[in-house]
Amino acid sequence: MRWTLKPLKEVWLNIRLERVNTHKGVSVKTLLDSRAAGLFISKRLAEKQGFKLEKLDKPIKVKNVNGSDNKRGSITHEVEVNL
Numbered sequence: 001m002r003w004t005l006k007p008l009k010e011v012w013l014n015i016r017l018e019r020v021n022t023h024k025g026v027s028v029k030t031l032l033d034s035r036a037a038g039l040f041i042s043k044r045l046a047e048k049q050g051f052k053l054e055k056l057d058k059p060i061k062v063k064n065v066n067g068s069d070n071k072r073g074s075i076t077h078e079v080e081v082n083l
């Protein structure tokens with residue numbers, strides 16, 4: 001008999017995002033990406049949940065792992081949340 005361990009290709013976590021001022025929030029399923037350069041939330045989700053979006057002075061260009069431009073474009077806003 002032979003046993004092998006398959007490495008995980010994805011790690012999903014359930015977390016709670018809360019508005020800083022009211023602590024109202026939402027629980028979401030998130031993808032943990034150890035190679036990501038930061039924490040990201042979709043603009044649509046942030047708007048839907050009432051998080052305050054702040055426009056960046058200069059958009060941040062997003063690149064995929066293979067070096068191509070991300071099809072969803074640049075990051076244009078930031079949001080402050082409690083995790």
